[in-house]
Amino acid sequence: MPAGQQPRNPAPTVDVVIFDPARGxxxxxxxxxxxxxxxxxxxxxxxxxxxxxxxxxxREETGLDIVLIGLVGVYSDPARDPRGHTMSVVYAAQALEPARLQAGDDAANAAFHQLDALPPLAFDHGRIVRDFMSGLARLRP
Structure with a gap:
Protein backbone atom coordinates (compact mmCIF):
# COMPACT_ATOMS: atom_id res chain seq x y z
CA MET A 1 0.00 0.00 0.00
CA PRO A 2 1.40 3.43 -0.91
CA ALA A 3 2.67 5.52 2.00
CA GLY A 4 0.01 7.75 3.55
CA GLN A 5 -2.90 5.86 2.01
CA GLN A 6 -5.53 4.57 4.42
CA PRO A 7 -6.80 1.01 3.92
CA ARG A 8 -10.36 0.73 2.60
CA ASN A 9 -12.06 -1.97 4.61
CA PRO A 10 -15.66 -2.65 5.60
CA ALA A 11 -16.52 -1.19 9.00
CA PRO A 12 -16.98 -3.93 11.62
CA THR A 13 -20.41 -4.02 13.24
CA VAL A 14 -22.48 -6.35 15.43
CA ASP A 15 -26.19 -7.08 15.59
CA VAL A 16 -28.06 -9.09 18.21
CA VAL A 17 -31.16 -11.25 17.87
CA ILE A 18 -32.51 -11.09 21.44
CA PHE A 19 -35.12 -13.83 21.52
CA ASP A 20 -37.69 -14.85 24.12
CA PRO A 21 -39.95 -17.79 23.16
CA ALA A 22 -43.03 -16.12 24.70
CA ARG A 23 -42.36 -12.52 23.64
CA GLY A 24 -40.55 -12.84 20.32
CA ARG A 59 -27.52 -2.55 26.78
CA GLU A 60 -27.25 0.94 25.20
CA GLU A 61 -30.18 0.50 22.82
CA THR A 62 -32.54 -1.70 24.87
CA GLY A 63 -31.55 -1.36 28.53
CA LEU A 64 -31.18 -5.15 28.63
CA ASP A 65 -28.32 -7.21 29.96
CA ILE A 66 -28.02 -10.25 27.73
CA VAL A 67 -26.29 -13.60 27.47
CA LEU A 68 -24.93 -14.49 24.04
CA ILE A 69 -26.07 -18.00 23.16
CA GLY A 70 -24.77 -18.48 19.64
CA LEU A 71 -23.62 -17.06 16.36
CA VAL A 72 -26.33 -16.45 13.76
CA GLY A 73 -23.84 -15.58 11.03
CA VAL A 74 -21.63 -12.98 9.39
CA TYR A 75 -23.24 -10.61 6.90
CA SER A 76 -21.03 -8.64 4.54
CA ASP A 77 -22.95 -7.70 1.39
CA PRO A 78 -21.46 -4.32 0.39
CA ALA A 79 -25.03 -3.00 -0.10
CA ARG A 80 -26.36 -4.12 3.32
CA ASP A 81 -26.05 -0.60 4.79
CA PRO A 82 -26.81 2.49 2.68
CA ARG A 83 -24.29 4.52 4.72
CA GLY A 84 -21.34 2.42 3.55
CA HIS A 85 -19.82 -1.06 3.44
CA THR A 86 -20.17 -2.82 6.78
CA MET A 87 -19.54 -6.37 7.93
CA SER A 88 -21.74 -7.55 10.79
CA VAL A 89 -21.17 -10.41 13.19
CA VAL A 90 -24.65 -11.38 14.37
CA TYR A 91 -25.30 -13.12 17.67
CA ALA A 92 -28.33 -14.82 19.17
CA ALA A 93 -28.97 -13.84 22.78
CA GLN A 94 -31.37 -14.06 25.68
CA ALA A 95 -32.24 -11.21 28.02
CA LEU A 96 -31.58 -11.78 31.71
CA GLU A 97 -34.61 -9.63 32.66
CA PRO A 98 -36.83 -9.13 29.57
CA ALA A 99 -39.28 -6.90 31.45
CA ARG A 100 -36.56 -4.21 31.71
CA LEU A 101 -36.75 -3.49 27.97
CA GLN A 102 -36.64 0.25 27.24
CA ALA A 103 -35.37 2.36 24.36
CA GLY A 104 -32.06 4.09 24.89
CA ASP A 105 -29.12 5.67 23.05
CA ASP A 106 -30.09 6.09 19.38
CA ALA A 107 -33.32 4.07 19.64
CA ALA A 108 -36.65 5.94 19.53
CA ASN A 109 -38.54 2.84 20.66
CA ALA A 110 -37.79 -0.75 21.66
CA ALA A 111 -40.26 -3.62 21.76
CA PHE A 112 -40.63 -7.35 21.48
CA HIS A 113 -42.25 -8.49 18.24
CA GLN A 114 -43.61 -11.95 17.50
CA LEU A 115 -41.68 -13.66 14.71
CA ASP A 116 -44.84 -13.97 12.61
CA ALA A 117 -45.75 -10.26 12.97
CA LEU A 118 -42.57 -8.28 12.28
CA PRO A 119 -42.66 -4.73 10.88
CA PRO A 120 -40.56 -3.98 7.78
CA LEU A 121 -36.92 -4.08 8.86
CA ALA A 122 -33.98 -1.82 7.96
CA PHE A 123 -30.71 -3.01 6.44
CA ASP A 124 -30.64 -6.77 5.81
CA HIS A 125 -32.24 -7.52 9.17
CA GLY A 126 -35.20 -9.31 7.57
CA ARG A 127 -32.77 -11.84 6.11
CA ILE A 128 -30.97 -12.15 9.45
CA VAL A 129 -34.22 -12.87 11.31
CA ARG A 130 -35.20 -15.43 8.64
CA ASP A 131 -31.81 -17.13 9.08
CA PHE A 132 -32.33 -17.12 12.85
CA MET A 133 -35.81 -18.65 12.43
CA SER A 134 -34.37 -21.36 10.16
CA GLY A 135 -31.91 -22.23 12.91
CA LEU A 136 -34.77 -22.41 15.44
CA ALA A 137 -36.73 -24.73 13.15
CA ARG A 138 -33.76 -27.12 12.99
CA LEU A 139 -33.65 -27.27 16.81
CA ARG A 140 -37.32 -28.16 17.26
CA PRO A 141 -38.23 -31.88 17.30
Missing part, protein backbone atom coordinates in the same frame (compact mmCIF):
# COMPACT_ATOMS: atom_id res chain seq x y z
CA UNK A 25 -37.55 -10.84 19.15
CA UNK A 26 -36.41 -7.40 20.32
CA UNK A 27 -36.44 -4.65 17.70
CA UNK A 28 -35.49 -1.01 18.04
CA UNK A 29 -37.00 1.85 16.08
CA UNK A 30 -34.08 3.93 14.82
CA UNK A 31 -33.81 7.65 15.67
CA UNK A 32 -31.15 8.24 13.01
CA UNK A 33 -31.06 7.50 9.28
CA UNK A 34 -31.76 5.10 7.84
CA UNK A 35 -35.17 5.03 9.52
CA UNK A 36 -37.17 1.95 10.48
CA UNK A 37 -37.09 -0.99 12.84
CA UNK A 38 -33.87 -2.95 13.28
CA UNK A 39 -32.11 -5.43 15.48
CA UNK A 40 -30.07 -3.82 18.24
CA UNK A 41 -26.51 -3.33 17.10
CA UNK A 42 -23.82 -0.95 16.01
CA UNK A 43 -20.18 -0.36 15.31
CA UNK A 44 -17.37 -2.22 17.08
CA UNK A 45 -15.08 0.21 18.87
CA UNK A 46 -11.32 0.05 18.34
CA UNK A 47 -9.83 -2.34 20.92
CA UNK A 48 -13.21 -3.98 21.60
CA UNK A 49 -14.13 -7.58 20.83
CA UNK A 50 -17.26 -8.32 18.81
CA UNK A 51 -18.77 -10.09 21.81
CA UNK A 52 -18.18 -7.08 24.07
CA UNK A 53 -19.63 -4.77 21.39
CA UNK A 54 -22.77 -6.93 21.17
CA UNK A 55 -23.27 -6.78 24.96
CA UNK A 56 -22.64 -3.00 24.99
CA UNK A 57 -24.90 -2.19 22.04
CA UNK A 58 -27.74 -4.32 23.42
Missing amino acids: VVLVERKNPPPGWALPGGFVDYGESCEAAALREA
Whole structure:
Protein backbone atom coordinates (compact mmCIF):
# COMPACT_ATOMS: atom_id res chain seq x y z
CA MET A 1 0.00 0.00 0.00
CA PRO A 2 1.40 3.43 -0.91
CA ALA A 3 2.67 5.52 2.00
CA GLY A 4 0.01 7.75 3.55
CA GLN A 5 -2.90 5.86 2.01
CA GLN A 6 -5.53 4.57 4.42
CA PRO A 7 -6.80 1.01 3.92
CA ARG A 8 -10.36 0.73 2.60
CA ASN A 9 -12.06 -1.97 4.61
CA PRO A 10 -15.66 -2.65 5.60
CA ALA A 11 -16.52 -1.19 9.00
CA PRO A 12 -16.98 -3.93 11.62
CA THR A 13 -20.41 -4.02 13.24
CA VAL A 14 -22.48 -6.35 15.43
CA ASP A 15 -26.19 -7.08 15.59
CA VAL A 16 -28.06 -9.09 18.21
CA VAL A 17 -31.16 -11.25 17.87
CA ILE A 18 -32.51 -11.09 21.44
CA PHE A 19 -35.12 -13.83 21.52
CA ASP A 20 -37.69 -14.85 24.12
CA PRO A 21 -39.95 -17.79 23.16
CA ALA A 22 -43.03 -16.12 24.70
CA ARG A 23 -42.36 -12.52 23.64
CA GLY A 24 -40.55 -12.84 20.32
CA VAL A 25 -37.55 -10.84 19.15
CA VAL A 26 -36.41 -7.40 20.32
CA LEU A 27 -36.44 -4.65 17.70
CA VAL A 28 -35.49 -1.01 18.04
CA GLU A 29 -37.00 1.85 16.08
CA ARG A 30 -34.08 3.93 14.82
CA LYS A 31 -33.81 7.65 15.67
CA ASN A 32 -31.15 8.24 13.01
CA PRO A 33 -31.06 7.50 9.28
CA PRO A 34 -31.76 5.10 7.84
CA PRO A 35 -35.17 5.03 9.52
CA GLY A 36 -37.17 1.95 10.48
CA TRP A 37 -37.09 -0.99 12.84
CA ALA A 38 -33.87 -2.95 13.28
CA LEU A 39 -32.11 -5.43 15.48
CA PRO A 40 -30.07 -3.82 18.24
CA GLY A 41 -26.51 -3.33 17.10
CA GLY A 42 -23.82 -0.95 16.01
CA PHE A 43 -20.18 -0.36 15.31
CA VAL A 44 -17.37 -2.22 17.08
CA ASP A 45 -15.08 0.21 18.87
CA TYR A 46 -11.32 0.05 18.34
CA GLY A 47 -9.83 -2.34 20.92
CA GLU A 48 -13.21 -3.98 21.60
CA SER A 49 -14.13 -7.58 20.83
CA CYS A 50 -17.26 -8.32 18.81
CA GLU A 51 -18.77 -10.09 21.81
CA ALA A 52 -18.18 -7.08 24.07
CA ALA A 53 -19.63 -4.77 21.39
CA ALA A 54 -22.77 -6.93 21.17
CA LEU A 55 -23.27 -6.78 24.96
CA ARG A 56 -22.64 -3.00 24.99
CA GLU A 57 -24.90 -2.19 22.04
CA ALA A 58 -27.74 -4.32 23.42
CA ARG A 59 -27.52 -2.55 26.78
CA GLU A 60 -27.25 0.94 25.20
CA GLU A 61 -30.18 0.50 22.82
CA THR A 62 -32.54 -1.70 24.87
CA GLY A 63 -31.55 -1.36 28.53
CA LEU A 64 -31.18 -5.15 28.63
CA ASP A 65 -28.32 -7.21 29.96
CA ILE A 66 -28.02 -10.25 27.73
CA VAL A 67 -26.29 -13.60 27.47
CA LEU A 68 -24.93 -14.49 24.04
CA ILE A 69 -26.07 -18.00 23.16
CA GLY A 70 -24.77 -18.48 19.64
CA LEU A 71 -23.62 -17.06 16.36
CA VAL A 72 -26.33 -16.45 13.76
CA GLY A 73 -23.84 -15.58 11.03
CA VAL A 74 -21.63 -12.98 9.39
CA TYR A 75 -23.24 -10.61 6.90
CA SER A 76 -21.03 -8.64 4.54
CA ASP A 77 -22.95 -7.70 1.39
CA PRO A 78 -21.46 -4.32 0.39
CA ALA A 79 -25.03 -3.00 -0.10
CA ARG A 80 -26.36 -4.12 3.32
CA ASP A 81 -26.05 -0.60 4.79
CA PRO A 82 -26.81 2.49 2.68
CA ARG A 83 -24.29 4.52 4.72
CA GLY A 84 -21.34 2.42 3.55
CA HIS A 85 -19.82 -1.06 3.44
CA THR A 86 -20.17 -2.82 6.78
CA MET A 87 -19.54 -6.37 7.93
CA SER A 88 -21.74 -7.55 10.79
CA VAL A 89 -21.17 -10.41 13.19
CA VAL A 90 -24.65 -11.38 14.37
CA TYR A 91 -25.30 -13.12 17.67
CA ALA A 92 -28.33 -14.82 19.17
CA ALA A 93 -28.97 -13.84 22.78
CA GLN A 94 -31.37 -14.06 25.68
CA ALA A 95 -32.24 -11.21 28.02
CA LEU A 96 -31.58 -11.78 31.71
CA GLU A 97 -34.61 -9.63 32.66
CA PRO A 98 -36.83 -9.13 29.57
CA ALA A 99 -39.28 -6.90 31.45
CA ARG A 100 -36.56 -4.21 31.71
CA LEU A 101 -36.75 -3.49 27.97
CA GLN A 102 -36.64 0.25 27.24
CA ALA A 103 -35.37 2.36 24.36
CA GLY A 104 -32.06 4.09 24.89
CA ASP A 105 -29.12 5.67 23.05
CA ASP A 106 -30.09 6.09 19.38
CA ALA A 107 -33.32 4.07 19.64
CA ALA A 108 -36.65 5.94 19.53
CA ASN A 109 -38.54 2.84 20.66
CA ALA A 110 -37.79 -0.75 21.66
CA ALA A 111 -40.26 -3.62 21.76
CA PHE A 112 -40.63 -7.35 21.48
CA HIS A 113 -42.25 -8.49 18.24
CA GLN A 114 -43.61 -11.95 17.50
CA LEU A 115 -41.68 -13.66 14.71
CA ASP A 116 -44.84 -13.97 12.61
CA ALA A 117 -45.75 -10.26 12.97
CA LEU A 118 -42.57 -8.28 12.28
CA PRO A 119 -42.66 -4.73 10.88
CA PRO A 120 -40.56 -3.98 7.78
CA LEU A 121 -36.92 -4.08 8.86
CA ALA A 122 -33.98 -1.82 7.96
CA PHE A 123 -30.71 -3.01 6.44
CA ASP A 124 -30.64 -6.77 5.81
CA HIS A 125 -32.24 -7.52 9.17
CA GLY A 126 -35.20 -9.31 7.57
CA ARG A 127 -32.77 -11.84 6.11
CA ILE A 128 -30.97 -12.15 9.45
CA VAL A 129 -34.22 -12.87 11.31
CA ARG A 130 -35.20 -15.43 8.64
CA ASP A 131 -31.81 -17.13 9.08
CA PHE A 132 -32.33 -17.12 12.85
CA MET A 133 -35.81 -18.65 12.43
CA SER A 134 -34.37 -21.36 10.16
CA GLY A 135 -31.91 -22.23 12.91
CA LEU A 136 -34.77 -22.41 15.44
CA ALA A 137 -36.73 -24.73 13.15
CA ARG A 138 -33.76 -27.12 12.99
CA LEU A 139 -33.65 -27.27 16.81
CA ARG A 140 -37.32 -28.16 17.26
CA PRO A 141 -38.23 -31.88 17.30
